[in-house]
Amino acid sequence: MIDRFASGFDPFVIPFLIGMAFVLVYCIIGAIRLILQLDAEDKKRFFISLITPKTIWKNLKDLFLNCLIHVKLWKRNRMLGFMHSSIAFGWFMLILLGHIECFIYMPHRVKLFYYPIFFNYFVAENETTIGGSVIFFLMDFFLLLVLTGIVLAIIKRVRSRIFGMRRTTKPSLLDRVGLYSLWLIFPLRLIAESFTAHISGGSFLTIPMNMMFKAFLGDQMNMLPTWWAYSICLCIFMCVLPFTRYMHIPAEMLLIPFRNAGLTIKHARRGFAKAQVYSCPNCGVCIDACPMSVKKANIKDTTVYLNRNIRRGNEKRIEEISDKCLLCGKCTAVCQVGVDGPQMRIAQRSIRNYGLEQDYSGIDITPFKEAVAAEASPDRVLYFAGCMTALTPAISRAMESVFRKAGVDYAFMDKDGGLCCGRPILMAGRFGQARQIIRKNKEIIKASGASTLVLSCPICYKVFREHYKLEGIRVVHHTEYMLELVKAGRLSPDAGSDVLVYHDPCELGRGSGIYEQPRELLRHTGELVEAEQNRDMSICCGGSLGSLTLGFDKREDLTRNALRNLKAGNPETIVTACPLCKTTFAMYSDIPVEDIAETVNKHLK
């Protein structure tokens, strides 16, 4: 290969250089700002994670699998996965191979930033280059891969249903500019490289194109304008990138190391939260997933719109969106970049000013402590039913009966009423108040001398597990606990012939990752069928305490939709493991709804 121009420069590279310089400066400043916004503890964690071999490996793996291959998208829809990975991986390979090419043939030009990008314009083939060598083939192959991705992207704009998406967001004006320039980059690259293919060499795509052009566009003058157009398109895309949804490309590269460092959202609008907002690709997958979107009026209250409004600084909408959400977490389960919708919303709620702050210092917990007080024993179990179970006493009765039948030494912590677990007030973003409740409950639990705390409510379970830090006391949900009893032979439920469907409560499934135990337990008592969407895709019953503004009169459609989903396998009974789901379903269901404790208790002698 030889240089076509002694200077190795042509003015058409200027637009590309401007665009590249702009986007690099913008992203580097942005990344530094986000890192500086982290608090001292998070900063330390982040920097340590950057030098720990384990997290370095995880970062690299996640960056490759998520940013380039888009594994999560493949799992969701093959067409969607292929479209994204062909564009992202194809483009990455074009850049990489461009640099390799430059290293092999023009090592003295590598220092020129633009040279590998416009390699084919600046070089001419000579006898030392093997015509149609492997690298040329690969360049054409990856260009073709990107082009197929672009064709699919255009089809997706017209018919998103083929890609498994029913509803999607409407792009803004700048999004459209970014989108169209992205679509144009690769066809222009193909045309530009084809025009120079007889000089620089090419492969199966560019050489035939070159011959075709020669047949009816003999004029060599077309060469330069197409390279200019290619460079200008790159410039436009990179200049609008920070202000469009395509910001998710660089932002995700920061979000992945942040997440792997184990950071949590500490501030509603800064640091980790901001990285999540910018990482949102506005794809709208969360719209179809959101249980609220069965009603058209709620579509604009999904996570994608929260991120969009945070970027635009629309405070009124941010408040509406963050207060309405049920915090079921399904948007996070389907999200390709892992934006934590519920945590983001709780963070928005937490920065609100209240004129009246709750204060529980006046509550005397001595009677509670006395009621459960006992000598510490490894066999002693403390059962906390929680507020919601107080509305469904059948569950606590069933639990007590199970305890008795298994011969467990147990104490019922809130038999005559108790304090709330703190999760509802935590979900309202009032962290200080939640801490007060947590401290009080913790004292009562410590006084009980129990070594195991059993919860029949997933809402309580989540907060006890994550926020109580009960050293030496095991926190278990009653589904886990009853399964343990069955496995230890202390309970032997007789197998029935009922056809059951299990509903995964949000806080137990997506919230705490418990999917298998309840199913295993139910297989002991009857025949288990699955709902259409189950496990981490389960649909919220609509009763969630997460929402602050959605009244119960507006939740009927949500519950009916969740019931429709559960009845896909024609079950005789719906079994759930959450008192709130039970209450909500029971309102509209035409088949019986039971808690898992009741089901198990029924099958015990």
Added chain:
Amino acid sequence: MMDFGFSISPSSTMNLDKVDLTLYDRLCSIEPDARKCMACGSCSATCTAGPWTGMSVRKVLLDIQRGKDKEAAAMLKGCMLCGKCTMVCPRGINTRHLILSLCRIYGEDAK
């Protein structure tokens, strides 16, 4: 005067034409459902916090309708936001949002 160890308690008469209803009106503009309340007391009966802190949604609303903001504030401070009152309300009032809204607008006078 001779001290008999008791006195006449101060009058608890309330002139409903004269009480300051700013807070109630403000609440109704945010959460219009507040007007739906029929003071049945289901909310207070199920209240988790009630027995320990004196919280009662029914009383809070009644107090605010009578301009007794201070008494209402004292009760609101004990709410644990568990949401049981919302679930049992026969009138479908989102009491949890009502309480949060009240907590917010208490600060507005100070501004």
